[in-house]
Amino acid sequence: MLRPEETEAISAWVDGESSSMESLEVEKLLSSSAEARDLAEVFRHQKSLLKDDAILQGKKFQWKPQFSTVSWKQSGWSREAWAALCASLATAAVFAIGFRPNTPGSSFFAEGVIADNQVSPASSGFLDRLEGQWIKGDSESLARGGVGRLESFSVEVGSAKPAEQDAPAASRKQDQVAHSLAASRHAIKPPSVVTKDSTSASNSFFMDQQTARKAGESNQVLTQNQQDRVPVNRVSIGDLVPYLAAAPRMVAVLEVDARQPEAMSLKVLDRLAENSIVVGDSAAEIRQNQMIMHQPVHASDVDHQSAFGSSENFAANAVSSMAADANVLDKPLPNARPYRVLVESPEVSPVNEKSSAIVAIYLDVTKSSLARVLTELEQDGLLAEARLRSPLELEPTLELTRSVRTPVDNDFVADLKPATPVAPSESNPQIVAEAAIAMGAPARAGQPLETENVQKSLSEMQPAQEEHFQAGLLNLTERWFTQQISGSPEHGLALAVTENQSAQTTNSMKSANSPERMLRHVQNDITEDQKPEQERVHAPLLVEAVPIPLPQLNYSTGPESGIASESHAGLPRQIAGMATPNQPSLAKRNDPQHLAESPVAAKEQSPSEANLNTSSNGVWNDQTTRQSFALPKLPQLDSGYAYRQAVEFRMPEPRSDAYRALSENHTQRSRNSATMSFHAEPSAGQLPGSNAPMAAALPVPLATPLAAGSISETISALAPENRIFTADQSGENSRSRWIETTLPPEVSDTDRVRLLLILKNQSAKP
Amino acid sequence: MQTLTDEELIQAAQTGHTEGFTLLVRRYEQRLFRSMTRISGSPEDAEDICQEAFTRAWRAISKFRGESQFYSWVFRIALNLLRSSKRQLKASVSLDAVRDAIGDDLEDQRADVDPSHSLQVRDQQRVVQAAMDAMEESFRTVLVLTDLEEMSYEEIARVVDCPVGTVRSRIHRARQEFRGRMERLLRQEQRAC
Numbered sequence: 009m010l011r012p013e014e015t016e017a018i019s020a021w022v023d024g025e026s027s028s029m030e031s032l033e034v035e036k037l038l039s040s041s042a043e044a045r046d047l048a049e050v051f052r053h054q055k056s057l058l059k060d061d062a063i064l065q066g067k068k069f070q071w072k073p074q075f076s077t078v079s080w081k082q083s084g085w086s087r088e089a090w091a092a093l094c095a096s097l098a099t100a101a102v103f104a105i106g107f108r109p110n111t112p113g114s115s116f117f118a119e120g121v122i123a124d125n126q127v128s129p130a131s132s133g134f135l136d137r138l139e140g141q142w143i144k145g146d147s148e149s150l151a152r153g154g155v156g157r158l159e160s161f162s163v164e165v166g167s168a169k170p171a172e173q174d175a176p177a178a179s180r181k182q183d184q185v186a187h188s189l190a191a192s193r194h195a196i197k198p199p200s201v202v203t204k205d206s207t208s209a210s211n212s213f214f215m216d217q218q219t220a221r222k223a224g225e226s227n228q229v230l231t232q233n234q235q236d237r238v239p240v241n242r243v244s245i246g247d248l249v250p251y252l253a254a255a256p257r258m259v260a261v262l263e264v265d266a267r268q269p270e271a272m273s274l275k276v277l278d279r280l281a282e283n284s285i286v287v288g289d290s291a292a293e294i295r296q297n298q299m300i301m302h303q304p305v306h307a308s309d310v311d312h313q314s315a316f317g318s319s320e321n322f323a324a325n326a327v328s329s330m331a332a333d334a335n336v337l338d339k340p341l342p343n344a345r346p347y348r349v350l351v352e353s354p355e356v357s358p359v360n361e362k363s364s365a366i367v368a369i370y371l372d373v374t375k376s377s378l379a380r381v382l383t384e385l386e387q388d389g390l391l392a393e394a395r396l397r398s399p400l401e402l403e404p405t406l407e408l409t410r411s412v413r414t415p416v417d418n419d420f421v422a423d424l425k426p427a428t429p430v431a432p433s434e435s436n437p438q439i440v441a442e443a444a445i446a447m448g449a450p451a452r453a454g455q456p457l458e459t460e461n462v463q464k465s466l467s468e469m470q471p472a473q474e475e476h477f478q479a480g481l482l483n484l485t486e487r488w489f490t491q492q493i494s495g496s497p498e499h500g501l502a503l504a505v506t507e508n509q510s511a512q513t514t515n516s517m518k519s520a521n522s523p524e525r526m527l528r529h530v531q532n533d534i535t536e537d538q539k540p541e542q543e544r545v546h547a548p549l550l551v552e553a554v555p556i557p558l559p560q561l562n563y564s565t566g567p568e569s570g571i572a573s574e575s576h577a578g579l580p581r582q583i584a585g586m587a588t589p590n591q592p593s594l595a596k597r598n599d600p601q602h603l604a605e606s607p608v609a610a611k612e613q614s615p616s617e618a619n620l621n622t623s624s625n626g627v628w629n630d631q632t633t634r635q636s637f638a639l640p641k642l643p644q645l646d647s648g649y650a651y652r653q654a655v656e657f658r659m660p661e662p663r664s665d666a667y668r669a670l671s672e673n674h675t676q677r678s679r680n681s682a683t684m685s686f687h688a689e690p691s692a693g694q695l696p697g698s699n700a701p702m703a704a705a706l707p708v709p710l711a712t713p714l715a716a717g718s719i720s721e722t723i724s725a726l727a728p729e730n731r732i733f734t735a736d737q738s739g740e741n742s743r744s745r746w747i748e749t750t751l752p753p754e755v756s757d758t759d760r761v762r763l764l765l766i767l768k769n770q771s772a773k774p
Numbered sequence: 775m776q777t778l779t780d781e782e783l784i785q786a787a788q789t790g791h792t793e794g795f796t797l798l799v800r801r802y803e804q805r806l807f808r809s810m811t812r813i814s815g816s817p818e819d820a821e822d823i824c825q826e827a828f829t830r831a832w833r834a835i836s837k838f839r840g841e842s843q844f845y846s847w848v849f850r851i852a853l854n855l856l857r858s859s860k861r862q863l864k865a866s867v868s869l870d871a872v873r874d875a876i877g878d879d880l881e882d883q884r885a886d887v888d889p890s891h892s893l894q895v896r897d898q899q900r901v902v903q904a905a906m907d908a909m910e911e912s913f914r915t916v917l918v919l920t921d922l923e924e925m926s927y928e929e930i931a932r933v934v935d936c937p938v939g940t941v942r943s944r945i946h947r948a949r950q951e952f953r954g955r956m957e958r959l960l961r962q963e964q965r966a967c
Contacts, residue, residue: 016946023920025927025942051949054956055921058906061808062899067817069807069824 010043018044022051780844787835795835799828802845805923810852812918814859815907823859827852846925846933853915853933901963905955913948920945 010018014037020026021034037044778786778797786794803824810820831838831848838847906914912934919930927945931938 012946015950016943019946019949020927020942023927023945050953054917054949054952057898057902058812058917058921060899060902063903064808064811064817067811069803069821 010037010041010047014044015047018048019051022048022055781840784835784838784840784844787832788838795832798844799832802848803828805845806848806852809849809918809922810856812903812906812922813853813911813914814856815903819856819859823852823855826855830855842932843929846929849919849923850933850935857911901956901959905952905959908955909948909951912944913951916941916945917948917952 014034017026017030017034018037021031026034034044038048778794780798780801783794783798787798806827807817807820807824810823811817814820814823827848830851838844842850906917909917915934916930919925919933920927925933927938927941930945931941934941936944
């Protein structure tokens with residue numbers, strides 16, 4: 009019988025951790041004792057058992073969506089998820105926080121952003137290739153109903169090579185057969201996005217709830233049929249880690265679960281107000297917040313409609329046979345303002361309760377405010393899922409704070425931010441060529457387009473835009489170079505690059521958006537997070553004044569769609585997005601009835617808002633944080649809260665409770681502000697009809713309760729090139745409104761996180 | 775292309791070159807996942823833990839001073855996450871459930887040439903994992919670190935933050951307990967047959 013000391017010595021001996029003296033003793037013991045030999049053999053066998061990977065059942069570690077409620081298997085987000093989100097907020101420059109419609113055929117996509125992507129690390133573990141899909145066509149083009157094209161790309165470190173060429177995005181007016189055929193290939197809309205394989209599917213972007221559930225169970229993609237083929241998004245922080253080197257700017261997507269868009273919009277706006285992110289409806293607020301509020305119901309091409317017998321007006325858009333995966337983008341409109349957002353969703357049958365009305369809110373906020381808002385929204389159950397979007401956006405194609413102009417050759421270069429490492433003209437011609445190849449060949453003229461939402465053929469696409477995006481890819485490639493090469497001299501990151509390239513790109517690493525600076529801000533944020541709120545210095549995030557690539561969405565909101573008519577009346581409060589009685593604050597604040605009775609309820613309920621006031625010169629002051637704001641003052645940023653917001657939401661149906669509540673809210677806000685009065689011009693006669701071109705759209709009143717002055721004053725208060733633009737294109741029988749506001753460029757600051765909140769009428773169940 | 779050492783990559787990551795951290799993650803993610811799966815008993819939980827551990831490591835990479843190996847550092851982060859996770863409490867596998875899952879295939883432990891070998895190996899591994907799950911977490915950890923990770927006692931001591939002598943005795947006791955639990959499990963299986 010072995011003594012414990014002896015068995016322990018044998019155990020250590022098996023591990024090779026015995027001293028020489030002890031080893032001699034153990035070997036002596038082994039030679040003399042069969043029990044000792046058996047024990048040593050048992051220990052060895054145990055080691056082999058534990059080394060066996062069968063327990064993994066072939067499973068390998070894969071990054072999964074950090075913020076997916078499915079993956080976390082809980083209704084809310086964990087603290088870790090939030091911490092990770094905050095970390096990503098600290099490093100990301102651009103965030104698109106949006107809602108992913110859960111019905112097949114509906115989708116959201118941001119222009120200039122990769123629609124689907126995956127990372128293909130090399131066997132060495134180093135990220136050497138990036139594959140994905142993007143929607144080719146800038147936001148302006150797509151927003152105007154221009155041609156978009158979903159293309160695959162493949163970019164390797166130091167090179168770019170063409171990926172498979174995909175079917176072009178289809179015209180909206182494709183017949184059913186053509187559409188179905190096209191749907192089997194890559195399309196601009198998610199249902200047609202064919203995932204390459206299970207791996208890529210796990211990294212794809214779109215998913216519905218059913219898919220999410222299934223993905224949570226099996227991490228597989230639901231592909232019953234083409235109509236329902238909805239790739240599953242599996243982009244996580246882990247996925248973003250490799251991207252950090254490639255693109256300092258990341259786009260994060262938070263998915264918002266909003267069951268009743270009108271009510272959700274009120275809730276969200278309320279939450280924003282509570283967090284000092286007030287959606288402005290006055291000139292001063294607009295100056296501060298850069299509000300964009302519109303409903304993407306645009307129709308301008310009468311001929312086009314008549315030719316195909318259907319309306320482009322979403323508000324009046326009837327259900328078509330292609331409803332399931334119809335994408336409806338706006339018509340091309342001359343002189344259309346840049347920030348139209350296309351909302352994409354399946355056309356909704358009156359009998360189909362799964363409507364997909366979307367409310368989107370774009371914000372420019374500080375991280376702390378954003379975190380608070382998101383926390384509260386999550387607590388309210390409005391945020392269903394958070395996803396980090398690929399950061400592989402190109403240089404933004406639009407300036408949110410400026411008027412959009414038609415891109416010209418090298419226009420992209422002209423818009424490059426300081427972080428842009430190398431201008432294409434300075435770059436290696438080979439890179440340019442490869443980048444251009446990677447973009448894929450332009451569509452052939454007359455080539456049938458796939459989705460309904462695209463109104464023009466690729467042949468109509470402006471060549472300048474082609475250049476625009478090619479330059480974008482070039483920039484992306486060069487970023488890779490920059491990031492990779494910059495580490496070479498100091499850290500030995502060996503890459504196959506030329507000295508010339510290295511010289512070009514190393515200098516660019518000293519740009520304002522360098523990782524070092526990012527990291528510094530991460531640390532600052534972490535430090536700030538650890539402080540009590542009173543001691544926090546609300547330093548703005550390190551974000552360049554980058555135009556946010558507004559997403560193109562389309563959705564149907566007309567009476568026939570059954571969306572807008574789905575007011576929360578008659579629905580359970582929770583389904584209607586209203587607070588339940590056990591949510592007193594919400595119930596009080598968001599109940600339209602309550603708001604109607606007490607229009608100032610929202611403000612009364614908002615302590616933080618009580619600290620906000622607007623000075624006579626319209627500068628927004630946040631008294632709470634002002635005293636602790638210690639950073640050097642920036643123009644138009646005295647308070648640190650000169651939020652620039654771009655808000656888009658669908659106006660509630662007139663005469664609905666939500667509409668009344670919103671109107672009351674607007675009225676009260678205008679009333680409460682001595683200097684902030686929204687000037688709406690009651691120029692209904694100028695309203696463009698539902699089919700009128702956007703060029704004819706003139707500033708129009710938002711709503712009667714908001715009419716408190718002249719909108720021309722608002723316009724004149726803005727810079728000439730930054731005027732508010734409002735359009736109601738459907739006249740009296742439509743609730744559609746489209747408002748566009750731009751701010752003077754000087755309002756722009758480089759320290760904001762841009763946020764897109766998109767709320768969606770998820771599934772109005774009876 | 776030369777292979778960069780951990781130290782070089784850490785240095786790169788600390789100076790903001792995120793690709794350095796990316797490479798570190800790629801280098802160790804599967805290894806950490808495997809060990810965490812052994813300790814937690816659940817690949818799903820291990821995946822969450824690994825992901826969070828790397829995320830935290832990234833956030834704290836600037837504070838990493840190189841006093842230990844990067845992997846040891848990340849492992850310790852993951853271990854702390856595992857300990858603080860409520861799911862750890864549910865990681866134990868019911869022996870009945872294991873028995874139900876295993877069925878009657880465990881008698882022949884030498885089924886190397888059996889066509890259903892792979893299946894039996896999986897079943898065997900379920901028993902192994904059941905035995906592991908029934909042990910204390912500290913025992914599981916040291917067993918994984920020494921048998922799976924093949925760390926030295928000194929490294930293990932740094933990870934689990936205890937003296938080397940304690941590690942040695944703990945490993946010994948863990949092995950003895952693991953052996954006893956395995957034997958009991960197999961006896962139960964035989965009786966069930």
